Amino acid sequence: MIPRWRVVQQVADRFGYREPLFKEGEKKLEKFRDGELPLVSLEDDLNRVQLRLRREGVSTLAAVERINGIANFQDKNVLDRLSDIARAVCRLLKNGQPIGTGFLVSDDIIITNHHVIESPQDAANMLAQFEFELDINQIPKKASCFKLNASKFFLTSTLEYNADILNSGLDFTLIALEPFGTSGEPLSGFSPVNLDGNQGKIIKGESCVIIQHPNGLPKKVVLKDTAFFSETDTRLIYESDTLPGSSGSMVVGLGTCEIIALHHSGLPRVDEQNRILTKKGTVATPDTPDDEIDWFGNEGIKISKIIQAIQESTLPPDMGKIRETLLRKTRVVAQQLNQPVPAGPLSVSSPAKPLAAPKLIPSSSNELAMDTAFSTSPTGQAQFLITAHNKTATINQIETVLKAVYGPNVTLSLTMPGSAVEGEIELFTLQFPFGGDLNAEAQNLLKIPGIINAEADTPILLNADTGFVVQQPAKGAGTESGFLFDDGTGKWNEDDFINDYAESKYYKGMPELTYRKWNWAATNFDKIRLVKTPSECGIQIVQFDTGFTDHSKVKGGFDLDHDFNFLDTDDPTVAADPRTIGLGKQPGHGTRTGSLLIGNRNTLIPHEGNCGLLADYQFKLIPYRIAETVVIINRQQQLASALDMAISQGFDIITMSMGLPPTIATAKMAKKAYEKGIIWCCAAGNEVQAVVAPAVYPGTIAVAASNPLDREWSGSSRGSAVDITAPGEAVYVPIWTADQKEDFAYGNGTSYATPHIAAAAACWLATYQDVLSKPEYSGWKRVEAFRVALGKSARRENDLPRKGFGHGMLDVEKLLKTPPEPAKNLVDAYNGWNESAFFATLQGYGELAKTYWNKFHGWLFGTKRGGQESLSATGDTLSPFGKQLENSLFANQPSRFESVEPTGAETALKRFQVVNSIVENSAR
Incomplete structure (x- = not known):
């Protein structure tokens, strides 16, 4: 560990001559606080201002008004977010003594200063101690300690700058932790705070907070006099109180709750020789107490510079994979920030510069609205999906030819930038003005050197349950053509259920509340007792569907902190299903399928029955809204963006009760999810018999549907691609009646079979979390271990056809008694796949x-x-x-x-x- 005085003196030597610049920023801050300047005028980098406004997710004018008032008022949820973020902060101990602060930036990687941890050898006998803090009653919490593991990952940048060493002088260290603490607790219980290297997380004058362990004390947060007011190329300068031991703390932009800097040191005032001064004006020495030094402010290393250093570093292959996880959020956010700025005036003193594309990815195109027609208008933008090697030289060559053929207004961008790998064949989105035959042009694109595959990204009808479709002619259509006019309503149909399944063992002699949840008995969910629940283990399921509603059956069951809307809406952070009534709409699909995972056990709804398979575990389902309707998906790009974000967020399971025909895009998506270790549970399909995409691909778990007689649902797709079968016919789900009252009905579809497998996967992952967290089960082996266990445990005593329905019926009781196959025995599903x-x-x-x-x-x-x-x-x-x-x-x-x-x-x-x-x- 480097002595504190050497660090402070290095800061003084490096930045002392900039003191006049810092003072100018300080004066502007005072004018803002006196009401003489609007906040946005403090920032001289208008590119940063525009990006900061974009993060508000509202019109420019509304964003300016919000940010200008942010010094005095904050939304209450900021406190909640800060509380969550603070759990990632740890105290660093060397031989039991506190030496600094760090925080989790990936599942098992922390960051701190180089002057705290200089080398792998320096990390010996070090511990990262989490939750060393007081609870609301001022009582110390039980802290958790984890050993450092430099052999898994270690990357550092020195304290001093050396012109011959790339990215030196940033004074940071990234190092891995062991997966279990000294008392056996899992590190997965602490969520990381992923780093975003894009601009716009804060602008000058906005507040920031440092979450820290000053002097090794229990965790502290400074909440006053916390403004960011100046900067250098690599540092941010801000107010805020710190002490020795604060080195390596996170600096959080209060307006966005994003990490803006790695706290480095106090910034002292100096004389003309860069000697550190005391408050009395005398020259300080290494023995001068901290409270006697004349501190100008604090300085921290910009996260954007750290991300750049991570990107440009040379690492061993095994550490290079971890690097990709550290860069994911930056790539995902870059794509989001590159969307057009909402219209409205920008209240700054000089005109804004055109917005530059974020560094890490090419510009991405604006999505068209969901309700566009199937064919692109003659004056519109044509959109294609292509595959190509993700190499700079290759992409530059492709762009050059494209612009020569189609003109300068060509946009080529990675479709899934957050999970893209340099040098691999990746999916790209291509857009340019075009009014001809899109399918014919996709064939022409293959003539361009470097493009391997190409397809037009046009709307595709979806395959989902159709049990509640109300078919009527469109009002005022004036045509004999048929239209789908669906109000998403249904009616209670228990008489039909009893008539059809009077001989079912799940119905005979059973009370209402039992046979309405017959799917539990058919899969043995009613027999399991979990030692560790998915919620306790941090297992997360994301649902690709139409979004969430406030139906009483599912209210409170959706995770509204992580939901996302991938349609072209004003607020992408809210995945609400507005239950629109009209052509091509089918509101409530996500509610029906989601209820089988998180439906409340008891409500006051008439005909109450059934509940979510994970509801008793306080489980939250993350809704991603990828389609406005179960009838049509506007762009495969939206599905790809959802998958990219699911990968970057580290979610464990995807449940998708929708299907498409096989496409180039869905094939690439399925393989990427598989390689990243995500268990993607997919509906096999309805009415078409053939297994649909993504279920048809080797990397997913394909689910067929059965009925209360343990027989096939006649509408279920079937084939060799199917892995397993679960209840899908006559499953009891929540609906709205024609007069908009809440009720229930029995519905059909592989849509309802799929959530059963997602729930089973969550329980199995929790049961065997200790084994599956070992490195040998990383990536696709995690998925394959589940697939093998699913097949071994399947219930074969049923009346399903012997072929086309996988290994048989889901038996979750037996599944949880089936441990993971040894990793060395697992076979990649794509072996033999041409x-x-x-x-x-x-x-x-x-x-x-x-x-x-x-x-x-x-x-x-x-x-x-x-x-x-x-x-x-x-x-x-x-x-x-x-x-x-x-x-x-x-x-x-x-x-x-x-x-x-x-x-x-x-x-x-x-x-x-x-x-x-x-x-x-x-x-x-």
Whole structure:
């Protein structure tokens, strides 16, 4: 450890000559506090101002008003967020003595100053001590200590700057911790605070707080005189009180609750020779007490500079993987901040500069609204998804050719920047002005060197449960074409259930509240008793669906701190389902599927019954809103963005009760989730028989549906891709009635089977958390361990078909008694998967698959009128290439198909199944 005086003297030598600049910033701050200047005018970097305004998520004018008032008022949730953030802060001990502060920035990585931990050897006999603090009764909490593990990860930047050493002089150290504390407690009980290297987390004049262990004391927070007022290239200068032991603390921007700096040292006033001064004006010495030194303020290392250093560092391959997790939030936020600034005047003294793209990723395009038509307008922007090697030289080459062909207004950006890996084949979003045939142009894009695959990112009809669709002609349509007009309502239908399943062992002789939750008995969820619950172990499930509602059955069960809306709305941080009634809407789908995970046990709703499989564990489900309706998804980009964020947030499980036809994008997404160790539970599909995407891919867990007789649901997709079967027919879920009252009904769909597997996965991960936290189970082996256990424990005493429904019925009681297979025995699901052949086949047949899919689903959801079956939105036409391919497949098969041009739902479905089979089998 470097002595404190040497650190302070180094700060004085390095920044003493800047004191006049710091004083100018201090004077501006005083004028702001006296009401002479608006807050945003203190900041001379208007690029930073614009980015700060974007983080407010409101119009520019409203954001300026909020920020200008932020010195006096804060939303109450800031206190909650600060409290959560503070749990990541730890006291560092050397041989039992406090030497500094640090904080978690990844699941098992902390950051502190280099002058606190200089080397791996220096970390010997060190401990990171969490929750060394007082509770609300001023009683010390039980602290948890974890040993440091430099062999897993260690990265440092020296105290002194050396021009010959890249990123030296930043005085930081990143080091790993052991996964379990000295008393056996899991480190996973402490959530990290991920670092965001983008600008806009704070502007000059805004307050910041340091969460610290001054002098090794219990955790402290300074709440007054805390403004950021000046800076250098690498440092922020701010007010706030600190003491020895505060080195390595987090500096939090109060307006955004984001980490803005790693606290480094007090900033002393100096004389002309950079000698440190006392408050009396005399020259200080190493023996001068801290309270006698004339402190100008404090200085901390900018997080943006630390992120840059992490990005540019040279690391061993195993540490390089950890580096990617440290960079994820920066990449995700960069994509979000690069969206257009909301309209409105900017109240600053000089005009704003154009907003520069964040450093780490290319510019991304603005998403179109959900209610756009299927075809791009002649004057609109065409959007494509392509695959290419994620190398700077390759992407620059592709962009150069694209601009030569399509003009200067070409935008090419990583579709999933937060989880992208340098040098790997990644998915990119491409946008440019275009009004022609999008499918034909996707084929033309393949002629550009560097582009491996390409597909038009056009709206696709979704596959989800259709049990509550109300089919009516659109009002005032003036056409015989059918429309889907769905108000999302249903009616209690228990008489139908009893009539159909009177012989079911789950119904006979059972009281209402038992047979309404027959799905519990069918999967043995009613028999399990957990030693460690998913909530206690920090297991998290994210739901890709239509968002959440306030239905009493699910109220309080959704995690509204981590929800996100990936549609083009004014507030992306709120995933609420507005339950819009109209063309192509089906409100409440996320509520119905989510209720099977977190539905409250007892409500005052008539016909009460069933509840969430994880509700008794105070479990919260994270809702991601990826579609406005269960009928259509506007862009695959929105699904990709949701997956990217789920990966960057480190979520364990995804539950997705929606499906698409096989596409290039969904195939890349499924493999990425698998490689990152996320258990992605996917509905196998409804009514189309063939397993849909993403369930069809090896990396996901595909779920088929059964009924109360332990037989197949006739509408369930089936096939070799299915892993497991769970209750999906006649499952009791919450609804709204036609007069908008809350009620329940029995519904059908693999949508309802899927949450059962997500709940089982959460319980299994919690049960075997100690084993699965070992390095050998990282990445895909975590998913594969679950898949193997799921198959071994499946209940085979059922009346399901012997093929097409996976290993049998879910048996969670037996699953929890099935430990993970030894990691060395696990086999990558993509072994033997011919990826090149698969993508080549999908490139050719993808247009046909999507066209037949959209036509069939249009007929499935549409209304038959005048002998015509159609849904007006599905005006898909084949490109010349697609028509040639269709002719080659179907023109000479009159006995199986009515004509080359599909004219009915049955023909479209049969053709989809043929094409889907060709694509699926190409990889084997």
